[in-house]
Amino acid sequence: MKKVFDMLRLDGKTAMVTGSHAWLGYDIVCALAEAGANIVMTSRNKASIEEVAKEISKTYGVKTMTVEFDQRNFEAVSKAMDEVACTFGTIDILVNNAGGGSGASEGNLLERDAEDIREMIDINLTGMLFCCKAAVKYMIKQKSGKIINLGSIAGIVGRDRAMYNKAGKNEQPVDYAAAKGGVISATRDLAGLLSPHGICVNSISPGGFDKGDLPHEFVKLYSEETPLGRMGKMGEDIKGAALLLASAAGDYITGHNLVVDGGFSIWK
């Protein structure tokens, strides 16, 4: 019988995590590297992630590689995937973490710049589809693969705007919710498309994680609305979910949206 801790190991696997120099992407990189995976980190500015990549390599004793692309540009994404496959021979795990943002203009749809709306969808949804399209051709060849897309609880429940207003926090854009809802639906459908090739596709939908820059009042109100009584902790709360879906321990899980939100969405 297989031992579950062995099933969580990723020794010799190649894992690409997009937009991963900090925050959730960095935590996912640490989790996968700790499990033994060689890591590919991506950025729109490669020079800015070289040091972090070296630190990961030194800390976890794995190989690291950095590649540069803006995920709105399919040619750039595709070229980077080719580089990775050429260096490591495979792309076993793709974590589409890059995204987020709210754009420079007002978040309220009625006031929002049309270009910010388009950009939000391009970055969070089209970019994720581009990364999947470019990586999947290698996964199909090797008849295996794991894709993990970062959704959000904004993709499954509406925002309580009163909470944001009370804490004096900016309005959160509807187009972000639209993009993340798209990520979750695309994940499900892609899982069906790729299942004959032995590729698992899942999403992780985090709730609010505290980066230490939020107004105290917002953290308090958000925590009160969360069954587990707090926001997500950077450095801890995303790691287990990512490793489960990236490893053989999750081999029978596909098309799933794993919500990591301390229960926030169950009361909505």
Ligand SMILES: NC(=O)c1ccc[n+]([C@@H]2O[C@H](COP(=O)([O-])OP(=O)(O)OC[C@H]3O[C@@H](n4cnc5c(N)ncnc54)[C@H](O)[C@@H]3O)[C@@H](O)[C@H]2O)c1
């Ligand atoms: N932080 C949270 O509370 C939270 C909650 C729910 C979902 N998420 C999602 O989790 C993911 C990570 O969020 P985070 O807050 O840890 O990091 P973040 O949103 O601060 O940064 C994500 C990364 O994406 C990169 N990126 C942005 N646009 C890009 C583009 N066009 N091409 C390539 N890279 C690009 C950024 O450079 C950055 O490295 C995002 O997809 C976000 O939407 C975050």
